[in-house]
Amino acid sequence: xxxxxxxxxxxxxxxxxxxxxxxxxxxxxxxxxxxxxxxxxxxxxxxxxxxxxxxxxxxxxxxxxxxxxxxxxxxxxxxxxxxxxxxxxxxxxxxxxxxxxxxxxxxxxxxxxxxxxxxxxxxxxxxxxxxxxxxxxxxxxxxxxxxxxxxxxxxxxxxxxxxxxxxxxxxxxxxxxxxxxxxxxxxxxxxxxxxxxxxxxxxxxxxxxxxxxxxxxxxxxxxxxxxxxxxxxxxxxxxxxxxxxxxxxxxxxxxxxxxxxxxxxxxxxxxxxxxxxxxxxxxxxxxxxxxxxxxxxxxxxxxxxxxxxxxxxxxxxxxxxxxxxxxxxxxxxxxxxxxxxxxxxxxxxxxxxxxxxxxxxxxxxxxxx
Numbered sequence: 001x002x003x004x005x006x007x008x009x010x011x012x013x014x015x016x017x018x019x020x021x022x023x024x025x026x027x028x029x030x031x032x033x034x035x036x037x038x039x040x041x042x043x044x045x046x047x048x049x050x051x052x053x054x055x056x057x058x059x060x061x062x063x064x065x066x067x068x069x070x071x072x073x074x075x076x077x078x079x080x081x082x083x084x085x086x087x088x089x090x091x092x093x094x095x096x097x098x099x100x101x102x103x104x105x106x107x108x109x110x111x112x113x114x115x116x117x118x119x120x121x122x123x124x125x126x127x128x129x130x131x132x133x134x135x136x137x138x139x140x141x142x143x144x145x146x147x148x149x150x151x152x153x154x155x156x157x158x159x160x161x162x163x164x165x166x167x168x169x170x171x172x173x174x175x176x177x178x179x180x181x182x183x184x185x186x187x188x189x190x191x192x193x194x195x196x197x198x199x200x201x202x203x204x205x206x207x208x209x210x211x212x213x214x215x216x217x218x219x220x221x222x223x224x225x226x227x228x229x230x231x232x233x234x235x236x237x238x239x240x241x242x243x244x245x246x247x248x249x250x251x252x253x254x255x256x257x258x259x260x261x262x263x264x265x266x267x268x269x270x271x272x273x274x275x276x277x278x279x280x281x282x283x284x285x286x287x288x289x290x291x292x293x294x295x296x297x298x299x300x301x302x303x304x305x306x307x308x309x310x311x312x313x314x315x316x317x318x319x320x321x322x323x324x325x326x327x328x329x330x331x332x333x334x335x336x337x338x339x340x341x342x343x344x345x346x347x348x349x350x351x352x353x354x355x356x357x358x359x360x361x362x363x364x365x366x367x368x369x
Contacts, residue, residue, distance in 0.1 A: 020044075020119035022056060026104070026112045030055045031076065034114070043121060045091035056117070059098070061089035063300040072102070079104045079112050085122060097123045152195055159188030183228070186221070190260075193253040212247040212357060215287050216240060219280045222259035226276065229264060233273040240280030242287055246356045250334040258330040261323045262291040262350050269295030269348065286336075287356055292349040298342040306340060 014021055020040040024031040036051045044051070044059065051058075060069065068086045075082035081103040088098040099122045105114040163181035170177055219240050227236050248255070259278070266276040274294040281288045298306070307328040331338045336354035 020117075022117040022119070023105075024056065024115045024117070026114050031115065040119065043090070043096075043119070044088075050091070059088040061087070061093075061095065063087055063095065063304060064089075065301070072100075075102070076115065079106075085126070096121050097126045153192065156188050156192055160185060160192065163188075183224075187225075190253055190257055193251070193257060210250050211252070212249055213252045214244070215242055215246065215248055215280055215289070215354075215356075218248075218252050218256040218259060219278070219289065221256050222263060223278055225256075225260045226263040226267070226278070230267055230276070231272050234267060234270055235275045236278070237275060238278045240278075242280060242282040246282065246287070248287070248334065248354055249357050250354075251330075254330045255334065258327040258352075259289065259291065261327050265323065266291055266293035266295065266348070269293050271295075282356075283353070285356060286353050289352040289354070290349060292347065294347045297346050297348055298340075303340060303342060307338075 014035070014037050017037055018039055020043050021035075021037045022033055022040055023035040025034045032053050032055055033051055036048065041048060041051065057069075064087050068084050071084060072082060072086070081101070083099075083101045085097055085099050087095055089095050099120040101118045102115050104112055105116055106112050163185040167178055167181050170181075219238075223236070223238050230236050263276060263278065270276070270293055276294075277290075277292045279288075279290045279292075281290075307324050328338060331352055331354070334354050336352060339351045339353075340348065341351065342348040
């Protein structure tokens with residue numbers, strides 16, 4: 001039997017297929033679709049009238065990989081078959097991963113007349129694969145953290161204990177030196193907490209050192225760290241205004257580390273010039289902590305992998321790929337959420353939203369700009 005779309009048997013077979021099938025006219029500029037089966041319409045949410053006559057590129061969206069699109073275009077131009085997995089979008093904007101296979105259809109004399117495409121939604125499979133990779137990375141992280149925990153704790157002991165022994169021997173007028181010692185001790189304790197966080201993160205547990213504390217405490221401490229770390233060409237600005245009767249419940253040191261991590265990433269993005277702004281606001285029964293920079297922003301690929309353990313865009317030796325993963329884990333331990341707003345060329349803004357608890361004893365909540 002010869003292939004003929006007008007043949008009722010072939011049409012019935014294509015219409016009945018559970019896999020998405022499309023046929024594009026190879027002889028018309030733009031390669032418009034001349035046929036899509038009902039499975040394709042169900043999968044994408046488009047009607048027959050909305051799909052037929054258009055190039056299948058209408059399924060692409062903001063996070064579709066340009067390199068994959070280039071591969072598809074090159075294969076079609078070369079009249080070659082291709083199989084790829086591409087991020088497409090349904091009519092309502094929902095993204096889905098599409099396992100796409102396209103083959104040329106030629107006549108007996110070798111003339112190209114059409115391209116047939118077979119498409120399968122593999123979103124769930126990819127999610128399961130990513131979850132398996134995540135579990136493997138967490139297992140590796142757990143082994144690594146467990147192996148070095150004792151050695152790192154021992155190395156930090158002088159950092160944590162010696163400042164308190166040195167401070168009393170300093171003359172009374174050495175105020176700045178005392179501040180340095182206090183910062184050394186605080187940083188040492190923060191490093192210990194970071195190690196505990198790595199262990200907790202790798203084991204999937206919540207932090208054990210939970211207590212009530214005012215948001216200003218961690219905000220001010222993180223701000224102090226960043227102002228010390230900022231190069232001369234970078235401005236650190238801030239604003240915070242929350243009631244003194246509100247509190248967060250969790251590990252304050254872990255949250256401080258998270259804010260410092262976001263701030264340090266913002267400083268790194270500026271490359272020595274620009275502004276980093278931190279803000280703390282009360283929004284209903286929650287607080288929002290924002291860290292924003294005026295850097296170059298993030299591309300879609302980097303944004304999609306921001307909180308993935310061991311993923312880093314920094315050169316080898318300058319990043320572990322754990323910083324933002326730990327930030328995400330910390331926020332989750334507070335029963336909060338973190339969002340990212342970014343656009344290439346306009347900077348990046350991280351927004352942490354955390355639930356609050358009433359404080360039994362009011363604490364003053366100053367506002368600074």
